[in-house]
Amino acid sequence: MDCPLALVADDGDMPWSDGHSMASEGSSSVVVPTSPLWTNPVQANRMDTGQLSPISTELEIPPVGGASSTVPTMIHSATSSCAESWSTSYSDDAGPGGEAEHDMSWEKNSDDALTIPKIEPLEDDGFQMDEVKEAPHTPTTDSNAAPVPQMKLKRPRGRPRKHPLTPQVATNKVAKGRSKTGCITCRKRKKKCDEAKPRCLNCEKNAVVCEGYHEKTIWKSGKEKYEENQKRLRLPHITLQPIFEGVETPEDMVFLNHYINHLSGVLTVEGQHKNAFKDMLLQMAVEHRGLMHSILSVASRHIDYDTPYGIKILNSNQKVSMTSLLNRSQFHHHEAMSKLCEPMDNESDPKNKTNLSPRYGQMLCLLLQTLAEGNPNGEHRVHLQAYKNLIQQSPPPDNAFLIFITEFFQYRVFADELIRYPDIHTPRLATEDWEPWLEIQPARLIGIADGLFHYLAQITSIRNTIRANIAAEADPVVDYTSLYRAAEIDSAIREWTPHWPPGDSRDRVGLLYKQMMWVYLFRTIYPPSSTTSTSTLFTQPTTTTTASVAPLSPTSQSHSAHTPPSSERPTSSHTTPPRAESPAPIRYPPHHDHRITLAVDESLAILDSFKPSDPVQTLLLVPCLVIGCACFAPAQRDRVRIAIRIVRGYTGLRNCDRVGEVLEEVWRLMDRGDWGRVWDWQGVARSMGLDFSCA
Template identity: 30%
Template sequence: MSSSSESPSDTATLDSGVSSVKPDCAESLDENVLPKVEELELSLSDIKSEVAADALPISPTEPVRVRRARGRPRIHPQRSPTTSSSAKARSKTGCITCRKRKKKCDETKPFCQSCKKNNIHCEGYKPVELWKSGKEREAEARRASLDVKYELPPLMEGVENDVDRILLQHFVTRASCVLSLDGNHSNNPFTKILLPMALKHEGLMHSVLCLSASHFCSVNPSREHQERQAYHRGRALHLLHHDLERQKAGGDGGNIIFEDHNVAQILVHLLNTICEGSTDGEYRMHLQAAKKIVMSQKSKNGDFQCLIDEFVYYHWIASEVTSLEGTEIRMMDDFNLPFTLNPETAGMIGVSDGLFGFMSKISGLRRRIRQRIDTGQEPAMDYEAFHAAHAIDTGLRSWQCPQTPGTPRYTISMLYRQAAWVYLYRTTKESKPHPYISTAVDNGIRYIKELPAEGWIQSNVLLPLFLIGCAAFEEQQRVEVERAFQGLMACTGLGNIASAKEVVEEVWRLMDRGDPDSWDWEKIINARGWDFLAT
């Protein structure tokens, strides 16, 4: 078409123009170099359509809305460009060590192999926590708040836990009753005098609890109570030693003035050997210390001094019945002890009524006769021994019981009188059956049967029962003695009863063989390596 073609005149004009320019550019351009003009190839896809007038923004700040092409729906929220679909979450079930070290754990139970290979201590795995609902967690929190409680401090020094409180109650209701003749707690010297002192002194309280634990274990053995017994014993001896060292350092010229609570500790430790049934002579150490205190000082507390005098003299004289050692306690001519006690309030029969004065005289007579036999002196019963035996026999026959007739105290006092005469007969006569000794043993058994089976009265029966048992030649008498021993063990629970019974049975075997030495049970006890109190 004409519109798209060029005219000859135009071409001529162009040629003339070009030719006219050539001479001017000849100096700067090479004649052989011509500029190249490249044609542009356009496609329809490169041409953008104009925005429609009605799609223009209302305001300059409003973004241009571009219609999206049809296809897959939009993903909301959009994925982060850095998140890979193949990434995995870190495991929380590895062992504690690997998690701390931020190392991969192979989760081998109970200890992982990774720690083992690296020679590292594996701390194991956290316990699996079960999922719980909000109500369950709330209920647990409520229960935890209700379970919170604060322990109360001890009310009394030395009484540290529930077991100790049980032991203290046992001492008040049971143990103290079998250690004294008074079953009334208001008059019992161990609860009336000793216990108030223990409330003020920790060492004495430990001693009391040790004694109570010993008695408790003799009745009902328990490992828990045995452990508490050992604990209280150690604490009591430690505190006693500390007090004595302090008093010795502050004393005048090394003389120790023992305080009342320290003296009470010595008495309680002596009783502890009786409850335990100790046969190694441990009681003798405590008894010697108590004897020294009685002879050298007096307490300002009159009631406590009476308890000390009665307690020490009772066990001092009773120890001579079962031991080769001993010296006669100097008495007045009427066989009274060197102190005064009210028989109605005395805690131990035999001391307040003067019967133990006869016991001490008989023990001295036995030592004299034994010495003459061992040295081969004839006769064993010389004039002096005969005179002493006659004086003791006369004193026992004229003795008047200070107790009210018909009461248990009267019965047990008469039992001690009977046992003292049996003791004298077995000391001065040959060891063979005789109607006199048979009658005396029968009467002693009758007194024992008349006594009520209560701990407070049975606590004083062992010594006369031992003496009467060592004189039981007849089978029926032995049956009654064995029954009395069994009842005594069931009633009081003292550990030394079994040892006394075993010695009596050995005396019976010697009697049956006609052994003349069956009268000397002290030697039998010594031959066994024993040393104990029959109280």
């Protein structure tokens, strides 16, 4: 605002206070009015912002010279117009000359500041300039921002503070929402709740049952609730690693449980509670993935899903099906073969020596798999041959495991002599002079630790020689050397005794094996005569000599060889036709001896004495084959069929079915009178395309 201000000295009539006078003659001074000043425009602006200056608004003029009078000041009113110009003149009795000196004029322009000098107060001795502080600056606002209306504060009463307080910025008051933390009862009654815990005191005061408080929940928007619901539905995916390598699916657990609870107990006479298939083989499988695959593979092949046991497995496990079990079985077999075929880089490495035992375990499982499947292609012999090659070069370091696999494999090696047909394509595995590397203690099977199966290999050698003589039409078929060796074997068999304690089922099994070995020897050294044709034997009754006919039963009377067959005999009215329920005639081979019949009956009596749940059932398949090939009477054959059926039900091994097939064919040949083929049952099995392990 451009407000010119003029101050002119005048001798006019201005109110002066008593006791004040002008300066002495010849001197001039400028006096400033000391009356209260009205607020100038700058001060007005400061008051609008709520800031007060600490400086006093009164100006005092000290006396000039010796005079102590003061000159009243003239001020312009804040309410007057800024365009007006004020002038003040001062006069003195000194004369007109001093009038010019006392004439002073102030003008305020837009570019000049107020030229009124700042007079410090003198009467207030307690006032100190050091205590004066600069007022707080008015906060600057952005010129581009929209103007914010400022609240005009009321000017406080009284003298302004020397140290003004910091003005408080007015803030918008936030409305407080209604409380919802009261008890349930008060909220229903719409009463004020004191929110006491555990019960509201207001409810107790009003004799009202307090229902307690709602669970504290944080308010969430619909979007947040939706996101939380989606997170709840999309739970994080976790993968529980298998505790045993290879056991990863429900199908694997079915196989593992079957191996532990059933299969491991039927493979040995030790029983379910303690056997090597659990204590040794399963312990190694925990640390060797390939062996675990082999165990699960053989367990899966052993389960027969057509039996009540297999149906029970499917019904009790809803997560599996027959298709999934078969697919998983194939997977384990493939993985087991892949691990077994991995080459060992350095056989002298201690780590590779440690892996030798699991390799033997895998070979054992593969051999058992051929038994469980009843494989007729001779695959069992591949694993037996691999065992013989590896055991000579790298036996396992654990002696206990070495004894176990030696007995187990050698039992199958010797039993293979009863099925193997000698030719250049099927090398012989058993040797007559085999001796174990370590003493087999404790013994689990029969024939290995006690040496009985050595006689089995020797008898097979005699049989192979006689077969070769028959093929070459040598005479005699059984030479002196074979007879002499047979006599030695017979003497050794008679001296052999089982070493099992009395009362043990294996003690009776030992007697059965001893009788079986004698029957095998007797049937071997008495082959059928090469001059007897099959057709003649089929149409004529068998004879014990060339001049006599074998009786139809051990109690029947012999008759002439020239007696015509019964079908060619003349009939008469006095003859009675045979009854339909009469038993079929029993055909005996040439040179039949009642001693073989007695031995077979005694062996069948021992077979019948074992309970179906006896662990020795796993040892009875070999005697069933040898004794069955010497059963000429139908009643004897039926007892052998029952024995094989019991062994099949106990072990679950399908090679029992292959043994039954061979015996049925041999018995059919007996009925036809083809005694040459009956004697050579290894050739019969070969003609049927059956090459399996009968153990």
